[in-house]
Amino acid sequence: MSAPVRTTCAYCGVGCGISATVTGERAVRIEGDPDHPANAGRLCSKGRHLGETVGLDGRLLHPMIGRKRTSWDRALDLVARRFRETIAQYGPGSVAFYISGQLLTEDYYVANKLMKGFIGSANIDTNSRLCMSSAVAGHMRAFGEDVVPASYDDIDAADLIVLVGSNTAWCHPIVYQRIMAARAARGAQLVVIDPRRTETAEEADIHLALRPGSDVALMNGALAWCRDNGALDSAFLEQHVSTPDGFWDALAEGNDLWSVARTCDVPAADLRRFYELLAVTPRTVTLFSQGVNQSLTGTDQVNAITNLHLATGRIGKPGAAPFSITGQPNAMGGREVGGLASTLAAHMDFAPDNRALVQRFWAAPTIAEKPGLKAVDLFRAVGEGRIKALWIMATNPAVSMPDASRVREALADCPFVVVSDVIADTDTSAFAHVRLPAAAWGEKDGTVTNSERTISRQRALFPLPGEAKPDWWIIKEVARRMGWKTAFAYDRPAEIWREHCRLSTYRNDGARLFALAGHGAGGNAAYDAMPPFRWGGTPFADGRFPTADGRARLVPVAQKPIAAPLRDWPMTLNTGRYRDQWHTMTRTGLAPKLARHRAEPLVEVHPQDADRLGLVDGGLARVSTPQGGSLYRVAIGDSQRPGELFVPIHWTDKTSSAGRTGLLPRPLADPISGQPGFKATPAAIAAV
Ligand code: SF4
Numbered sequence: 001m002s003a004p005v006r007t008t009c010a011y012c013g014v015g016c017g018i019s020a021t022v023t024g025e026r027a028v029r030i031e032g033d034p035d036h037p038a039n040a041g042r043l044c045s046k047g048r049h050l051g052e053t054v055g056l057d058g059r060l061l062h063p064m065i066g067r068k069r070t071s072w073d074r075a076l077d078l079v080a081r082r083f084r085e086t087i088a089q090y091g092p093g094s095v096a097f098y099i100s101g102q103l104l105t106e107d108y109y110v111a112n113k114l115m116k117g118f119i120g121s122a123n124i125d126t127n128s129r130l131c132m133s134s135a136v137a138g139h140m141r142a143f144g145e146d147v148v149p150a151s152y153d154d155i156d157a158a159d160l161i162v163l164v165g166s167n168t169a170w171c172h173p174i175v176y177q178r179i180m181a182a183r184a185a186r187g188a189q190l191v192v193i194d195p196r197r198t199e200t201a202e203e204a205d206i207h208l209a210l211r212p213g214s215d216v217a218l219m220n221g222a223l224a225w226c227r228d229n230g231a232l233d234s235a236f237l238e239q240h241v242s243t244p245d246g247f248w249d250a251l252a253e254g255n256d257l258w259s260v261a262r263t264c265d266v267p268a269a270d271l272r273r274f275y276e277l278l279a280v281t282p283r284t285v286t287l288f289s290q291g292v293n294q295s296l297t298g299t300d301q302v303n304a305i306t307n308l309h310l311a312t313g314r315i316g317k318p319g320a321a322p323f324s325i326t327g328q329p330n331a332m333g334g335r336e337v338g339g340l341a342s343t344l345a346a347h348m349d350f351a352p353d354n355r356a357l358v359q360r361f362w363a364a365p366t367i368a369e370k371p372g373l374k375a376v377d378l379f380r381a382v383g384e385g386r387i388k389a390l391w392i393m394a395t396n397p398a399v400s401m402p403d404a405s406r407v408r409e410a411l412a413d414c415p416f417v418v419v420s421d422v423i424a425d426t427d428t429s430a431f432a433h434v435r436l437p438a439a440a441w442g443e444k445d446g447t448v449t450n451s452e453r454t455i456s457r458q459r460a461l462f463p464l465p466g467e468a469k470p471d472w473w474i475i476k477e478v479a480r481r482m483g484w485k486t487a488f489a490y491d492r493p494a495e496i497w498r499e500h501c502r503l504s505t506y507r508n509d510g511a512r513l514f515a516l517a518g519h520g521a522g523g524n525a526a527y528d529a530m531p532p533f534r535w536g537g538t539p540f541a542d543g544r545f546p547t548a549d550g551r552a553r554l555v556p557v558a559q560k561p562i563a564a565p566l567r568d569w570p571m572t573l574n575t576g577r578y579r580d581q582w583h584t585m586t587r588t589g590l591a592p593k594l595a596r597h598r599a600e601p602l603v604e605v606h607p608q609d610a611d612r613l614g615l616v617d618g619g620l621a622r623v624s625t626p627q628g629g630s631l632y633r634v635a636i637g638d639s640q641r642p643g644e645l646f647v648p649i650h651w652t653d654k655t656s657s658a659g660r661t662g663l664l665p666r667p668l669a670d671p672i673s674g675q676p677g678f679k680a681t682p683a684a685i686a687a688v
Contacts, residue, residue, distance in 0.1 A: 004021045008036075009043070009047045009050065011047065012328065013332070013450055016039035017033030019032065019033045019034075026055055026056060026462060027054075028462075038174065038454055045173075045580050050442075052590060052592070054462065060429075061465055062467050080482045082416045086416065094388045096121075096125075096381070097392075098124075098379075101327065102330070104458060105330060105449065106497055110496060111124060112339045113488075114484075117362040123387070128328065128339075131290070132327065134295070134670055135148075135288070136335060142555060143545050143546060143552055154321050156178065156182055160283065162191045162287070163179075165290060167198040167200050167577070168200050169203070170579035192208070194207070195644060196640060210265065211264055213297065213562050216301055216560070220255045222274070222278055226279050231280070240551055241551055242552070243554045250556055250558065257272055257275065282317075283314075283319035284319075286322045293675055296669070296680075297670060299672040302322075309321065316538055316542070330448040341373055344368065346358075355369070361506050362487060375401065376402065380667065382411065390418070392432075393420045398411060399584045399660075399662040401662065402627075402677075403628075403663075404663050405663055417433050418435075419431075421437075422437075427653050438470070439470045443462055446470075454533065455532065457530050472490065472493060476489075493527075497519075501519045502520055573665075580598070582650075583650065584650060600651075600659070601661070603647050606638060606642045609642055616687065618634065620633060627664055630660040649662070
């Protein structure tokens, strides 16, 4: 048995530290890392069962061209040649990368550098677009930069914890345990704002089961209440916040308690209890997740929350902050290197000065001029023939993108598709001309950044199996074959990390947040031994924000009209996670114990709807939308509002003929963030 290795969980953005002890050829004992700041030794069921998922069943172990095994040289030469030829014929905008929050920061950095600095396009987007891009856009509008102004310590210090659109008990279990501990230790009050009565909502002092899509009204009403009841922080507003003309006048329109209760379809008495509690509790943390982000008005919802915190001065102080809790282990690391179509690099946008700076730093032949295609638009462009070469890394868009049938048609028509993945046969890899075997969790080395911005190491536990290679290696080998040998002469992830640290501080005099000054020092040995790094302190404690004038912004946001139910699609379909599964189950599906919690995909229906439609508990029903349909097992219960359905996201063609939720949502996105709206799709249900 080898000595324990400190690494980080493969799943959610809580970013729990793991102590992994290799006990055999492909066997490992998993325990929580007692010294990791995110979890202090605790793990949820998914983390605890990681050891069951490290076998080699179903792995892609060799490069493949079509269905034939090939050598790395042949595969990489082909990828480089096809990308080079496509760019030469149709320009840099004709190629794209679609990457993943499962990638490590070093992988993200190399992919971003290749696309934006050497190919010269910003057509690199990530499945993080589906996860938290509305939070990114909201942060940029409010604070001038994408910064999460909170840490897990704020949960410990809060007197009121407001959870918006988050089933934290299932989706971020270790954060939830922290919330429960705060309740036990300090008597912190818990308010849950969620259309569903989830396991999290069951624990709440107040649960507001609002009408889907009415979050802006609820938060604007809270702000109006705080103003009318003397809970604004006038000094903070005066000194640190820019308030657009007419902001308060606009807020006076339709944001009284009764109007908001009607819009949100919640009891006015419950709403009043929440507002009264909020007004008198300075130490308030508002955590929000996919119920906010995955909405067609997600960015406005985020800013309704940041407005409330800025106007009441509940930011930059212990126990007082808006807090976006993210989905994937490295959603934040990708944001930090700029691995989204909407940012350039190192938290910079595409302003001319930034472009010149990054191009100079990279010694790049070109630099992307403007933001690229965000996920939904990217796959639309593939379908319309505008993207002619696409490289998908570590993600399964044929299942996870909205309107997945159209995504599949687009992939089938794309002249050249490359898929780098751990798994041999996924719904997406069926469309690949070239498949490249990537290193999995437990085989690769690098860093990830969690929801509170703690940077942790993922470390290799096992030798690379077959011919699998780390993603950064695969990308840099393609870059070198495309002609950029010097700029991609990396031999190990530590070198990429050091370059990322240098870029974050390059000629910015430490003015940008996330400047990783000093973190590149110490050479390879320091990287290998790097402990989890917490930024520490409280962002914005000095009241200065990373805008040109140092002031945060109140952003006027108004509740958009909520569409009436459609005749043929009268139900509202919500989607989400189960406690013990992750994404499309390519990993958690390997752990039999995890399947015990929910063995099959259920559609949750309110009893009134079940009666009306003749649905039987435990029977089968077909859920359909204008995009497609799929079968589910019916679960009748009043955790749903009447007229609303809930289905899980995990099942795919590869795992089941039922529960194929990706076929159902509309390919529509928030116009500011580009994040798809998965939470409120017009739908119908019928017994089969
Ligand atoms: Fe892993 Fe998230 Fe569970 Fe922590 S809470 S063990 S990071 S899945």
